[in-house]
Amino acid sequence: MKTVFGIVLMSLILFGVSGPCAASEDVPSIESIVARSNHASLYQGVDCQGTTTMTITDKQGRVRKRQFNMLRKNGDTQDEDQKYFVYFIEPSDVRKMVFMVHKHVGLETDDDRWLYMPSLDLVKRIAASDKRTSFVGSDFLYEDISGRSPEEDIHELMETTEKYYVVKNTPKKTDAVEFAAYVAHIDKATFLPMKIEYVKADNRPYRVIEVLDVESVGATENGKPVTYPTVVRSEARDLESGSRTEMVFSDARYNAGLADDLFTERYLRRAPKEVLP
Amino acid sequence: MGAGFSAGAWRGALSGLALAALALAAAGESLAASFWDQFSTPEVHGFLEVRAGCRTQPDPYEKEASILETRLQGEVSTQTQWAQFKYKGDVWYDGILTQVRYDTREAWMFLRPSEYLDIKIGRQVLTWGTGDLVFLNDLFPKDWQSFFIGRDAEYLKAPSESVKVSLFSDILNADFVFTPLFASDRFITGQYVSYWNGSLGHLAGNESELDYEKPDQWFTDAEYAARLYRTVGAYELALYGYFGFWKNPGGIATSGEYIFPRLNVYGASARGPVAGGIGNIEVAYYDSIEDPDGRDPNINNSEMRYLVGFAREISRDFNASVQYYVEQLLGYHGYRESFAGDQPRDEVRHVLTLQLIKLLMNQNLELSLSGYWSPSDRDAYLRPKILYKWTDNINQEVGANIFLGERDDTMFGQYKADTNIYMALRYSF
Numbered sequence: 001m002k003t004v005f006g007i008v009l010m011s012l013i014l015f016g017v018s019g020p021c022a023a024s025e026d027v028p029s030i031e032s033i034v035a036r037s038n039h040a041s042l043y044q045g046v047d048c049q050g051t052t053t054m055t056i057t058d059k060q061g062r063v064r065k066r067q068f069n070m071l072r073k074n075g076d077t078q079d080e081d082q083k084y085f086v087y088f089i090e091p092s093d094v095r096k097m098v099f100m101v102h103k104h105v106g107l108e109t110d111d112d113r114w115l116y117m118p119s120l121d122l123v124k125r126i127a128a129s130d131k132r133t134s135f136v137g138s139d140f141l142y143e144d145i146s147g148r149s150p151e152e153d154i155h156e157l158m159e160t161t162e163k164y165y166v167v168k169n170t171p172k173k174t175d176a177v178e179f180a181a182y183v184a185h186i187d188k189a190t191f192l193p194m195k196i197e198y199v200k201a202d203n204r205p206y207r208v209i210e211v212l213d214v215e216s217v218g219a220t221e222n223g224k225p226v227t228y229p230t231v232v233r234s235e236a237r238d239l240e241s242g243s244r245t246e247m248v249f250s251d252a253r254y255n256a257g258l259a260d261d262l263f264t265e266r267y268l269r270r271a272p273k274e275v276l277p
Numbered sequence: 278m279g280a281g282f283s284a285g286a287w288r289g290a291l292s293g294l295a296l297a298a299l300a301l302a303a304a305g306e307s308l309a310a311s312f313w314d315q316f317s318t319p320e321v322h323g324f325l326e327v328r329a330g331c332r333t334q335p336d337p338y339e340k341e342a343s344i345l346e347t348r349l350q351g352e353v354s355t356q357t358q359w360a361q362f363k364y365k366g367d368v369w370y371d372g373i374l375t376q377v378r379y380d381t382r383e384a385w386m387f388l389r390p391s392e393y394l395d396i397k398i399g400r401q402v403l404t405w406g407t408g409d410l411v412f413l414n415d416l417f418p419k420d421w422q423s424f425f426i427g428r429d430a431e432y433l434k435a436p437s438e439s440v441k442v443s444l445f446s447d448i449l450n451a452d453f454v455f456t457p458l459f460a461s462d463r464f465i466t467g468q469y470v471s472y473w474n475g476s477l478g479h480l481a482g483n484e485s486e487l488d489y490e491k492p493d494q495w496f497t498d499a500e501y502a503a504r505l506y507r508t509v510g511a512y513e514l515a516l517y518g519y520f521g522f523w524k525n526p527g528g529i530a531t532s533g534e535y536i537f538p539r540l541n542v543y544g545a546s547a548r549g550p551v552a553g554g555i556g557n558i559e560v561a562y563y564d565s566i567e568d569p570d571g572r573d574p575n576i577n578n579s580e581m582r583y584l585v586g587f588a589r590e591i592s593r594d595f596n597a598s599v600q601y602y603v604e605q606l607l608g609y610h611g612y613r614e615s616f617a618g619d620q621p622r623d624e625v626r627h628v629l630t631l632q633l634i635k636l637l638m639n640q641n642l643e644l645s646l647s648g649y650w651s652p653s654d655r656d657a658y659l660r661p662k663i664l665y666k667w668t669d670n671i672n673q674e675v676g677a678n679i680f681l682g683e684r685d686d687t688m689f690g691q692y693k694a695d696t697n698i699y700m701a702l703r704y705s706f
Binding site: 065136243 | 317549670
């Protein structure tokens with residue numbers, strides 16, 4: 001069985017490799033696809049803000065809701081370091097809590113994370129280093145929100161279809177993650193990953209993230225009008241637990257000129273007007 | 278000038294400042310309509326909670342029930358272009374005291390008048406420092422009574438009526454907190470929790486509550502606290518200063534009453550990533566200025582306090598922190614020479630703390646354990662807790678406060694008979 005699978009996989013890879021050869025004019029290199037996809041998913045604009053609403057539905061149909069306003073700012077132009085500011089609105093027991101992240105790309109550096117608890121006026125430093133942890137109890141993981149560095153995986157272009165580049169990503173450090181690989185369907189026009197399927201070692205899919213809606217959001221970049229294709233509705237499904245989370249991103253705005261100061265203890269303790277409802 | 282007014286009047290004036298500002302401005306009738314237009318639609322939230330607990334052993338000095346309350350917390354917040362306002366208050370029926378109680382948790386106005394300045398005026402909860410449930414340079418009021426009987430952890434911090442001014446620059450940030458009337462800790466008096474009464478020489482409870490006299494002159498008995506801080510890379514560095522009083526009774530007057538002698542505190546802290554986790558270190562010098570050489574047996578000696586801690590994730594959704602905390606009595610020789618009782622304090626008190634938090638079932642179930650253990654006092658305090666979120670609005674909590682110790686007069690050992698279990702059900706809106 002393993003051999004058969006190996007042959008299938010080999011042929012897929014071969015097909016993947018031969019595909020781009022056949023149409024070498026318009027297929028960018030795998031490095032370029034992955035880099036552009038990473039940029040489109042997380043780094044469009046210098047800064048971005050909006051409201052995220054998550055609806056978590058478990059196997060029994062019980063529904064929980066999470067809502068937060070988010071600010072994001074790029075720390076450089078290399079699509080690496082970023083800062084995030086998350087101001088919770090729902091549920092009521094976490095309202096006005098703030099989660100702040102200074103994201104560092106690199107295999108050896110952990111992100112810096114803080115949590116502000118308003119009822120205690122407490123600024124807590126979070127020691128969590130595991131990025132494969134559920135984000136606020138949803139089916140999205142911390143890494144789905146803040147991004148997974150392309151450096152952490154080996155990428156292969158499996159197939160080029162009419163609409164997608166199909167890229168298989170295999171982690172370099174297999175013990176740090178729960179998946180054996182994930183396959184991303186990357187839109188050829190926008191470079192947004194429209195479907196990501198995570199598989200275990202036996203190639204069994206157990207987790208799927210799908211983009212359900214993309215909108216073009218207008219903004220100004222270096223004085224010129226631009227549009228950023230933005231994921232406004234997506235869904236993560238945990239095939240093992242039967243739970244799913246729909247994520248809606250609304251009021252998206254880019255390049256508002258968010259100051260670096262917003263991502264400091266001052267604003268952690270007293271949120272800026274940009275995130276207040 | 279402050280002394281001329283009654284404490285109540287000042288308290289009302291300060292804690293209600295936000296509301297007073299509104300009322301004053303609204304008084305100009307012609308302006309009223311446009312005035313109210315400035316405010317965002319008020320957000321109203323809160324919770325309704327039932328909490329009950331009992332002692333797990335007889336306590337000759339207290340009731341069998343350790344906590345019995347039905348509590349409603351309400352909060353209203355609004356903002357304008359120039360300010361934010363918040364009120365948060367609790368009203369509850371207290372089955373231990375068999376009476377209805379009320380407490381304003383917050384009533385403040387916040388201003389951000391410039392890029393370099395923030396001001397918060399009114400009744401507020403304040404916290405700083407790096408300790409996890411251990412406080413060295415945080416001299417803002419704590420409510421140990423609530424903590425020990427099993428109220429929500431939110432209530433460990435008691436509010437104070439203060440003005441907080443924060444200044445920001447690229448080099449250094451500064452917080453200054455002025456509290457015009459001393460706000461002590463809500464310490465153990467025997468009302469809910471039996472304790473070691475040193476002047477009686479035995480355990481005591483609600484029949485013999487602690488007799489004390491608090492500094493109560495507005496402005497004369499004020500507290501000043503300051504913090505200078507900056508972040509270097511991922512490391513947070515801070516210096517602290519405090520000028521006020523011992524927050525718990527720190528001395529005995531000739532009349533036998535417990536008193537709050539003057540205290541100045543100077544300290545420093547650092548916090549940042551270490552070895553795959555977060556490390557923190559904090560030090561504080563408690564200068565008991567009414568007993569500088571430590572020879573007055575009726576007033577606390579000066580102390581040095583040290584804390585070093587480390588927190589990290591052990592596995593997915595499982596976090597742990599450990600801390601080592603030391604209190605060193607200064608002028609110990611003088612203390613021993615003048616000490617008349619049987620059980621003098623050790624020169625150094627060592628405490629180890631442990632916090633474990635595990636999240637399960639999509640983070641809806643939280644298992645946690647906080648523990649303090651003092652090898653020098655040979656006592657310990659354990660706080661196991663289970664919290665389950667039935668829905669986004671309803672959660673349930675079961676926990677315990679376990680006190681262990683060989684002697685009746687040590688920090689945690691004195692509360693052995695107060696060991697309790699509790700349950701709570703909360704609806705948030």
